Amino acid sequence: MPVRDSIGIFFRRPAVLWALLFLAALGLGVAASFLWMPAPRVAVIRFNDTIWSDTAANLEAQLRYAEDDPSIRAVVVEVDSPGGEAAASERLYFDILRLRERKPVVVMVNTLAASGGYYLASAADLIYATPSSSIGNIGVIAQAPEASFVVEEYLFTGPFKAFGNTRDSFTRQMELLKDSFLACVFAQRGDRLRVDADTLSRGELYVGTVAVQMGLADALGARGDAVGRAAEMAGLARYAEVDVAAEMVGRGALAPTPTPTYPEYAYERVQQPSWAPGYYYLYVAPRAGGAR
Numbered sequence: 001m002p003v004r005d006s007i008g009i010f011f012r013r014p015a016v017l018w019a020l021l022f023l024a025a026l027g028l029g030v031a032a033s034f035l036w037m038p039a040p041r042v043a044v045i046r047f048n049d050t051i052w053s054d055t056a057a058n059l060e061a062q063l064r065y066a067e068d069d070p071s072i073r074a075v076v077v078e079v080d081s082p083g084g085e086a087a088a089s090e091r092l093y094f095d096i097l098r099l100r101e102r103k104p105v106v107v108m109v110n111t112l113a114a115s116g117g118y119y120l121a122s123a124a125d126l127i128y129a130t131p132s133s134s135i136g137n138i139g140v141i142a143q144a145p146e147a148s149f150v151v152e153e154y155l156f157t158g159p160f161k162a163f164g165n166t167r168d169s170f171t172r173q174m175e176l177l178k179d180s181f182l183a184c185v186f187a188q189r190g191d192r193l194r195v196d197a198d199t200l201s202r203g204e205l206y207v208g209t210v211a212v213q214m215g216l217a218d219a220l221g222a223r224g225d226a227v228g229r230a231a232e233m234a235g236l237a238r239y240a241e242v243d244v245a246a247e248m249v250g251r252g253a254l255a256p257t258p259t260p261t262y263p264e265y266a267y268e269r270v271q272q273p274s275w276a277p278g279y280y281y282l283y284v285a286p287r288a289g290g291a292r
Contacts, residue, residue, distance in 0.1 A: 051084030083116030096123035104233035116281030129208035
C-alpha cells in the first residue's frame with residue numbers, strides 16, 4: 001500500500017481525529033491563558049505618615065487589596081514613619097503578618113522607621129534600609145493620668161472610675177506594653193538580632209548601617225533592591241510593578257492620600273496637654289530650644 005494511502009487511513013481513524021482535536025483545543029487554551037491571564041506584579045505600598053487610626057485604616061485597605069489581588073505575587077512596603085498610636089501600630093503589625101502568610105513582604109526604610117513604624121516593619125520577611133536612615137526607638141510614650149482627687153458633686157462606682165489608673169499602675173502597664181513590643185520584635189527577628197533586649201529597650205535610634213549590623217534590618221539598599229528581592233522570593237523572573245494607592249484611587253476604591261501629619265503634628269500633639277489619652281509607640285524628634 002502506498003505511503004500516502006497509509007497516512008490517509010491513519011488520519012481517518014476516529015481516535016486519531018479526537019486526539020488531534022484535543023491537542024488543538026489544548027494549544028488554543030494555553031495560548032489564550034497567556035493573552036488573558038494578568039502578568040504577575042509586585043505591589044509597592046508607601047506609608048509616609050504618623051500612625052493614627054485614619055492613616056492606619058488607609059494602609060490596611062492597601063494591604064487587603066494586595067492580599068486579595070491574584071496578580072500581585074509579592075509586596076514591598078516603603079515605610080517612613082515615627083510611629084503613633086499603640087493600638088493602631090499593633091493592628092498594622094498583625095495585618096502584615098497575615099499578608100506574609102500568603103505573599104512575600106519586604107519593607108524598605110528610606111528615612112525613618114521609629115517606634116510604631118519599626119513595630120509594623122518588623123513583621124515583614126525582610127527589611128531593607130538606606131545607610132543614613134534611622135531605625136529603632138523601641139518603647140512607649142504616654143501622658144500620665146491626673147492625680148486622683150475627690151469631687152463631692154460627682155458619684156463614682158469605683159475610686160478610679162474618673163481617672164482610669166493610678167500613676168503607679170499606669171507606669172506598670174507602660175512596661176507591659178514595652179515588653180510586648182520587644183517580644184514581637186524578637187519573635188520575628190530573634191535569630192537575626194545581634195543585640196539584647198536591655199539595649200533595645202533603651203529606645204535609641206540607629207542609622208541604617210548600624211541597624212543592619214545589629215540585625216534590626218537585613219540589608220542596605222534602595223527601593224529597586226527591595227522590589228527585586230521580593231520578586232525573587234515569589235519566584236518571578238519577569239514582572240511588573242504597581243503603585244497600589246494610585247491604582248486604588250483610579251478605581252475609586254481609596255480616597256487620595258491626605259497630607260502627612262508627620263513630624264510637625266506629632267510634636268505638637270505630644271507637647272499639648274489635650275492630646276488623646278492612651279499609649280503611643282511614637283518617636284518625637286527633639287527641637288533646639290525645647291517646646292515653643
